Structures are given as C-alpha cells and as structure tokens.
Amino acid sequence: MTDLLDALTKLLLFPGFAFLFACAMLFAWIDRRVIARLQGRVGPPWFQPLADWIKLMAKEDILPTGTNGWVCAALPVLSLAAVLTASIYIPVGGWIAQAFEGDLIVVLFLLSLPPLAYFLGGWATGGVYSVIGGNRSLLQYFSYEVPFLMALCSPAILAGSWSIAEIAARQSETIWGVLVQPLGFILALVGLIGKLKRVPFDIPKAKSEIVAGPLTEFSGRKLALWHLSIEVKTVVGIFLLVNAFLGGSGVSGLLPAPITFAIKSLLVLLILSVASVLYARLRIDQLANLGWRVLAPLALLQITVTVWIGVA
Amino acid sequence: MLRLRSIVYLLPDLMRTLFTRRSTVRYPFGPLELPSYFRGRVVVDAEQCRGCGACVRDCPSTGLRLRRDGQGGYRLLHYPDCCANCGQCEASCPTDALHLASAYVAPRLAREELAETLVEHKEERKKRGTRQTHPAG
Amino acid sequence: MSNRMTIPIGPQHPLLKEPLSFMITVEGERVVDSTLRLGYVHRGIERLCQTKTYVQNLHLFERVCGICSHVHTTTYCQGVEALLGLEVPPRGLHLRTLLCELERVHSHLLWLGVLGENIGFQTIFMYAWRDREIALDIMEELSGGRVTHSCNVIGGVRIDVGDAQFSSIVSQLNDLEQRVEKLLDVIQHERTLRVRTQGIGYLSPEKIRNYCVVGPVARASGVDVDLRRDCKYAAYGWLHVNVALAHEGDVWARTMVRAREAIESLRLCRQLLVGLPEGPTQVRAPRRVPPGEVVSRAEAPRGELLYYIRSDGSDKPARVKIRTPTLTSLITVHDQLEGVETADVSVVLSGIDLCIACADR
Numbered sequence: 001m002t003d004l005l006d007a008l009t010k011l012l013l014f015p016g017f018a019f020l021f022a023c024a025m026l027f028a029w030i031d032r033r034v035i036a037r038l039q040g041r042v043g044p045p046w047f048q049p050l051a052d053w054i055k056l057m058a059k060e061d062i063l064p065t066g067t068n069g070w071v072c073a074a075l076p077v078l079s080l081a082a083v084l085t086a087s088i089y090i091p092v093g094g095w096i097a098q099a100f101e102g103d104l105i106v107v108l109f110l111l112s113l114p115p116l117a118y119f120l121g122g123w124a125t126g127g128v129y130s131v132i133g134g135n136r137s138l139l140q141y142f143s144y145e146v147p148f149l150m151a152l153c154s155p156a157i158l159a160g161s162w163s164i165a166e167i168a169a170r171q172s173e174t175i176w177g178v179l180v181q182p183l184g185f186i187l188a189l190v191g192l193i194g195k196l197k198r199v200p201f202d203i204p205k206a207k208s209e210i211v212a213g214p215l216t217e218f219s220g221r222k223l224a225l226w227h228l229s230i231e232v233k234t235v236v237g238i239f240l241l242v243n244a245f246l247g248g249s250g251v252s253g254l255l256p257a258p259i260t261f262a263i264k265s266l267l268v269l270l271i272l273s274v275a276s277v278l279y280a281r282l283r284i285d286q287l288a289n290l291g292w293r294v295l296a297p298l299a300l301l302q303i304t305v306t307v308w309i310g311v312a
Numbered sequence: 313m314l315r316l317r318s319i320v321y322l323l324p325d326l327m328r329t330l331f332t333r334r335s336t337v338r339y340p341f342g343p344l345e346l347p348s349y350f351r352g353r354v355v356v357d358a359e360q361c362r363g364c365g366a367c368v369r370d371c372p373s374t375g376l377r378l379r380r381d382g383q384g385g386y387r388l389l390h391y392p393d394c395c396a397n398c399g400q401c402e403a404s405c406p407t408d409a410l411h412l413a414s415a416y417v418a419p420r421l422a423r424e425e426l427a428e429t430l431v432e433h434k435e436e437r438k439k440r441g442t443r444q445t446h447p448a449g
Numbered sequence: 450m451s452n453r454m455t456i457p458i459g460p461q462h463p464l465l466k467e468p469l470s471f472m473i474t475v476e477g478e479r480v481v482d483s484t485l486r487l488g489y490v491h492r493g494i495e496r497l498c499q500t501k502t503y504v505q506n507l508h509l510f511e512r513v514c515g516i517c518s519h520v521h522t523t524t525y526c527q528g529v530e531a532l533l534g535l536e537v538p539p540r541g542l543h544l545r546t547l548l549c550e551l552e553r554v555h556s557h558l559l560w561l562g563v564l565g566e567n568i569g570f571q572t573i574f575m576y577a578w579r580d581r582e583i584a585l586d587i588m589e590e591l592s593g594g595r596v597t598h599s600c601n602v603i604g605g606v607r608i609d610v611g612d613a614q615f616s617s618i619v620s621q622l623n624d625l626e627q628r629v630e631k632l633l634d635v636i637q638h639e640r641t642l643r644v645r646t647q648g649i650g651y652l653s654p655e656k657i658r659n660y661c662v663v664g665p666v667a668r669a670s671g672v673d674v675d676l677r678r679d680c681k682y683a684a685y686g687w688l689h690v691n692v693a694l695a696h697e698g699d700v701w702a703r704t705m706v707r708a709r710e711a712i713e714s715l716r717l718c719r720q721l722l723v724g725l726p727e728g729p730t731q732v733r734a735p736r737r738v739p740p741g742e743v744v745s746r747a748e749a750p751r752g753e754l755l756y757y758i759r760s761d762g763s764d765k766p767a768r769v770k771i772r773t774p775t776l777t778s779l780i781t782v783h784d785q786l787e788g789v790e791t792a793d794v795s796v797v798l799s800g801i802d803l804c805i806a807c808a809d810r
Contacts, residue, residue, distance in 0.1 A: 038326045039575035041336045128456050132475075132791065199569055200641060208464040208567040208795045210456075278322050280641040281569025283792040284478065321639045322572060325631070335579040351593035372501065372508040398508040398599045403607050412593070 024231035061220030076225035086110035093258035122214025133213025137204035143291030148191025150299035168248025200279035360409030367401035467805035528745030541605030556750035605731025664752020670698035700800035
C-alpha cells in the first residue's frame with residue numbers, strides 16, 4: 001500500500017506531473033521575460049503562461065470537416081504522455097522516481113515520439129499549411145536527431161554506464177562533462193534547440209510562411225495540450241542536459257543539491273533564450289546542410305575523441 | 313575572425329540592451345502620460361466663439377456640426393466618433409477659439425453618448441475676434 | 450501535376466500587414482506560379498475627393514497611407530499650389546522637407562523591422578521599431594501627431610520650430626543617427642540575415658525599366674532614379690542628396706540601399722534644421738482654384754508618387770488620380786518568385802516594401 005502511495009506521489013506530485021507543470025510554467029515565463037529584456041521590452045508578468053494555458057483550455061475546440069476527431073485528440077495526449085514518461089528516469093535535484101541500466105536509451109526514444117506526433121498532427125488535419133509544416137518537421141527531425149543522439153552518447157561512453165543517474169553521479173564525483181567534452185555540449189544544445197523548435201530552427205512553425213505549421217487547425221483544449229507538451233519537453237530536455245553534461249545535482253559542497261540543480265537548469269535555459277534572440281530563422285535546406293555537413297561529422301569526431309580518452 | 317564573430321554578432325548589443333531603460337510602457341500596470349503637444353480632444357473658448365461656422369465648413373468629416381435656432385442663437389456640437397483629430401478646425405477658426413487639448417476622449421458604452429456640446433449661445437454674438445498665428449507646437 | 454499545392458498567402462496571413470491575395474503554387478518546396486489580387490483595402494478615395502473641398506481633401510489624402518501620409522499631402526499641396534500660382538515661402542518649404550525626410554527614416558526603419566520579423570529575426574524588429582520611436586517622437590513634437598501629422602496646408606505648413614524645440618530635435622537626431630548606423634553595421638555583418646536575404650528576388654536593370662519600377666527597388670539594381678535629385682521639388686534645390694545605389698539587385702541590396710538612405714535622410718534633416726531661413730511659413734490660399742490640370746510628383750519612401758489634379762474653377766477638384774510606387778513593385782513579384790523556395794516567399798514580399806493601402810487607395 002505504501003509502495004503504491006509512494007509511486008503515486010512520485011508520479012503525480014514530485015518529480016511528476018504537478019512539479020513538471022509548475023516548472024514548465026516557470027521556465028516558459030523566464031524564457032519570455034529574458035527574451036523581452038534582451039530585446040529592450042518589459043516582458044509578460046509571472047502568471048502569463050498559466051493564464052494562456054487556462055484561456056486555451058476554456059476555448060472552443062473545432063476541427064475541419066473530414067478529419068478524424070479521435071486521432072487529432074489522441075496526438076497531443078500522446079506527445080504529453082511521452083515527455084512525462086521520459087521525466088521519470090531523469091534525476092531532479094537528487095531525487096529520482098526510477099532508474100535502471102539503459103534508461104538513457106529509453107528517454108531518448110520517448111523524446112523522439114513528440115516530433116512524430118507533431119508530424120502526424122499536420123497530416124491528420126490536412127490543410128496546406130499543416131502538410132507543409134509536417135513535411136518540414138520530419139526533414140528537420142532527420143537533420144538534428146543524429147547529432148543529438150551521438151552527442152548524448154559521449155557522456156555515457158565516458159561514464160561507462162547507460163543510466164542517467166549513474167552518469168550524473170559519476171560526473172559530479174570526477175569532472176563535469178562540459179569541461180571534458182565541450183563540443184558535445186554545444187552539439188547537444190543545438191540538437192535541443194532543433195527538438196524544441198526554437199529560433200533559429202522554428203522552421204515547421206514559421207509564422208510568417210505557414211501560419212502555425214502542423215498546429216494551424218488545432219484549437220482549444222488540444223492546442224493547450226500541445227503547448228503544454230512543448231513546454232514540458234523544454235523542461236525535460238534541460239534537465240537531461242544538466243544531468244548529462246553539468247554533473248546533475250552533484251554535491252558541490254557549497255550549496256544543497258536542489259539549489260545547484262536549479263542554478264544549472266536556469267543557466268542552460270538562459271543559453272537557449274539568448275540563442276533564440278541572436279539569430280534569424282534558417283531555411284529547411286540550410287538546416288539540412290548544417291545538420292549533415294557540419295553537426296554530424298563534429299558529433300562523430302566527439303565520439304571518437306571520447307572513445308580515445310576512455311581507452312587511454 | 314570576423315567570420316567567427318559574425319555568428320554571434322548581435323551578442324554585445326543584446327548585453328547592452330539588458331542594462332538600458334525599457335522601451336515599452338507598463339500600461340495598464342502603470343500610468344500612461346501624454347505630451348503637451350498631443351492633438352487630442354477638441355475644446356472651445358466659449359467667449360471667443362461667434363458661431364461663424366468656418367470650423368464646420370472645413371471639417372473633412374462630420375465631426376463638428378452647428379445648429380442654429382433661428383433667433384440668432386446657436387449650438388456647436390462635436391462628434392468624437394466622426395472626428396479624425398486633424399486640427400483643421402483649429403487652423404480655420406478666425407477668432408482662435410478652438411484648440412485641440414492634450415487629452416483623450418473618454419470612452420462610453422453607447423455611441424450617442426459620445427456627442428458633446430462644445431458651445432451653446434442663446435443670443436447673437438457680434439463681437440469680432442482677431443486672427444492670430446499659432447505658437448510653435 | 451505531381452504534388453503541386455496552392456498556398457494562399459491570402460487576405461489574412463501573419464506575413465501581411467494589410468490584406469492582399471497571393472495564390473502561390475508550389476511543387477515540393479519550389480514556387481512554380483503565383484497570382485495576385487488587389488483591392489481589399491480599396492476605399493474609393495479618388496471618387497470621394499470629388500465631393501469635398503480642396504481644404505477637406507488635404508486630410509483625406511493624408512489617410513491614403515499611414516506610413517507615407519506626409520508625402521501624399523506634400524504632393525497634393527504642390528499640385529494645387531501650382532494650379533493657384535502660389536509660391537511657398539522658403540521657411541515653409543524647409544519645414545515641409547524636414548518632415549518628408551523624417552518620414553523616410555521612420556518608413557525605412559519600419560520596413561527593416563518587418564523584414565526581420567518575416568525572416569524570424571524578431572530582435573531586429575524590436576530594435577528597429579525601438580529606434581523608430583525616436584523619429585516618431587520628433588514628428589509628434591513638431592506636429593502633434595505621430596502618424597498623421599496634418600501640418601501641410603495649401604500655401605505652406607502650419608507648424609513652426611522654436612528655439613527649445615530646435616535643440617531637443619537636433620539632439621534626438623544625433624541619437625537616432627548613431628542607432629541607425631549601429632543597425633546598418635548589424636545588417637552588414639550578421640550571418641543569418643545575409644544567408645536569408647542574399648541572392649533572393651533578383652531583378653535585372655532591364656526588367657526594372659520594363660516594369661517602370663521606382664524607388665529603392667530600382668536603385669538596388671543599379672537604376673539611378675531619385676526625384677529629390679532629379680526634380681528638386683520643395684526644398685531640395687538647396688540640398689545636395691547622395692543617392693544610395695547598389696548593383697546586386699536582390700533583397701540584400703535593397704536592405705543596404707534603404708539603410709543608407711535612412712542615414713542620408715538624417716543628415717539632410719540636420720542640414721535643413723541648421724539652415725532654416727527666417728520668414729513666414731505659409732501664404733494665404735484662395736478657396737477656388739482656377740481651371741487647369743497639373744501633374745505633381747514627389748519621392749515617397751517607396752519611390753515616385755504621382756498626383757494628377759484637374760480643377761474646373763470651383764472649390765472641389767474635378768479629378769485627382771494617384772499613382773503610388775508600391776503598384777509598380779507589386780507587378781515584379783511574379784518574376785521574382787520564379788524558382789524560389791517556399792521559405793523565401795516571405796523574404797521576397799518583404800523586400801518590395803508592401804504598402805497595400807497606398808496601392809489600393
């Protein structure tokens with residue numbers, strides 16, 4: 001009974017749904033506020049992401065005729081469920097719900113489901129903008145996913161384990177991953193920007209070309225769940241990067257574990273926000289060029305160097 | 313080196329902007345100020361107005377209307393929903409009675425409530441005014 | 450017929466600030482064909498002006514376009530003054546030209562922001578529009594309105610510049626010039642902006658001449674037309690204008706031309722203020738215009754603006770015909786869109802500086 005209660009608390013409260021929901025709202029607000037300040041504006045108040053979500057949940061939910069209502073309702077739920085499940089295996093501030101050898105692979109697989117749902121959302125609703133956005137999102141997925149996976153494999157090779165908690169613990173004892181593999185960190189960041197569809201890689205949802213891409217025809221509760229899944233994916237992606245490269249919530253001796261973890265997560269979030277203010281949006285063929293001509297060879301180089309270090 | 317720098321060219325400007333004053337106002341969480349030279353509400357100095365109707369004749373829309381009562385009295389009405397705040401009435405007035413003040417027109421729930429009477433005179437106005445050129449601004 | 454899709458850059462689209470209908474046929478990611486429909490903002494201004502007096506029409510023509518409102522009234526007033534045989538005093542001409550140049554600055558900064566927004570570079574949008582606020586503040590200080598200045602009258606201007614205003618405006622102009630030069634620097638060197646705009650939307654000088662394109666779009670392809678230097682209307686007889694030219698003919702060249710024109714306009718503004726002659730700012734104009742017809746031209750921020758005015762002796766015009774510069778640029782979009790990628794459609798449409806309210810009247 002206590003096991004069940006414990007599992008439910010871990011799933012629903014901390015570090016589960018409620019905690020992730022709060023973190024998603026907080027990270028979304030910090031992101032928008034930092035971007036606004038960098039652009040010389042004031043920025044939204046703290047309750048803005050929450051207010052937007054509540055407003056969307058209350059709005060009318062319509063779909064074009066001829067679309068399959070069940071599929072369109074299931075896709076955002078699938079996307080959200082995938083990222084929430086992925087968060088189970090990622091340590092947060094020293095706490096973790098579940099860990100086993102190889103959970104890095106499971107997390108990476110689960111994080112690759114939302115792009116698939118996104119693409120299917122575009123095809124299921126079937127307007128011109130949605131289809132073009134869906135095509136672009138798939139092409140973008142193939143461009144950033146390989147470097148991202150390879151960049152996240154290098155800390156695993158260095159730590160000699162495929163469990164995220166193990167990697168984080170090993171790094172906090174010896175040396176942070178970002179100091180040994182800076183290239184890997186940069187590649188993982190670029191891959192994360194592509195995964196989260198932020199500028200300069202927000203090509204599938206390019207507002208000035210294809211309105212909102214695959215999500216054009218969604219509205220109301222479905223759109224609220226899509227946005228929530230994107231925001232939770234931001235949180236989960238940042239937590240994953242912190243554990244894989246920045247030593248997780250390791251004991252630094254100065255501050256308690258949750259505070260260090262929070263500081264590191266906010267640092268990665270700041271880097272993502274600054275990156276989205278620095279650049280214009282790339283074209284899809286330019287991204288494909290970048291992904292396969294620059295990022296993938298660099299990721300290969302990173303893995304080679306890591307294996308060589310590991311051997312030596 | 314410039315090629316490498318061109319990848320993060322905007323970064324120094326971004327950091328500098330972080331420490332300068334914000335360009336957007338905090339309205340509605342803070343007050344909104346109007347400068348003194350803003351062309352806003354139409355106000356009339358009732359003593360100077362003699363009901364010639366030059367403002368009504370030159371108004372591009374029907375923002376200003378004059379109603380005469382047949383015994384020499386008149387009423388000057390202003391309809392802010394038709395008014396374009398162009399200031400032609402201010403320029404056409406020969407007695408310099410009409411000004412565009414630096415204030416907003418207050419909103420109302422019904423369109424008819426927006427109309428306001430600027431000047432109302434019951435007897436005939438024979439006083440002659442002088443035309444002045446406006447001071448700068 | 451393989452996988453052709455028709456994308457409506459329709460009357461409502463986040464790319465467009467005003468309604469316009471482009472139907473773009475794409476095959477994969479390449480544009481194959483495009484059609485254009487105008488008329489969504491047609492307000493019948495040319496017919497409406499026949500029912501109003503010349504004085505009332507001043508404010509009607511100001512509202513043809515919000516971005517280039519002052520140059521519309523300038524052209525109209527020039528035409529009516531020519532019909533009346535009036536000569537505007539030099540101080541009035543200087544102030545009129547000062548506002549024309551300030552409007553050019555504000556229009557080019559607005560365009561730069563819109564270009565940034567349409568290629569996903571929101572920061573340039575925020576920075577350009579933040580700097581544009583200074584130009585709007587100067588125009589508000591001079592005339593009382595940010596967008597519709599209504600300071601032209603037939604016979605001159607009805608604003609004036611005092612000593613306190615003079616110093617404040619000059620300091621704001623200096624501040625603005627520094628900021629625009631910083632923006633020009635960023636445009637020249639920032640990698641992603643160049644990557645998105647270079648090589649897109651090329652127009653050769655022959656096509657420019659065939660389609661009678663005017664303005665920065667023509668100057669960016671090497672066709673040297675500028676009414677300020679060629680016609681010397683208003684106070685341009687006293688000024689020397691350095692016309693910005695480029696030869697690449699793509700959207701990148703148009704960006705550079707407009708940025709350099711903005712800096713040149715700021716220099717001209719300062720020259721106009723410093724050399725402001727004494728005297729009255731307007732002359733008294735009669736209400737009835739003798740019969741005649743006149744063609745009046747001015748250099749709007751988007752190119753040559755043309756007014757044909759015919760009068761029949763009453764106090765209402767018989768016919769006013771407006772030819773706006775955006776109309777000439779819109780005709781070239783079909784040629785520019787041949788073979789570009791879908792993502793570059795927004796770049797091409799931003800590059801010609803759309804002002805549909807002008808084109809539709």
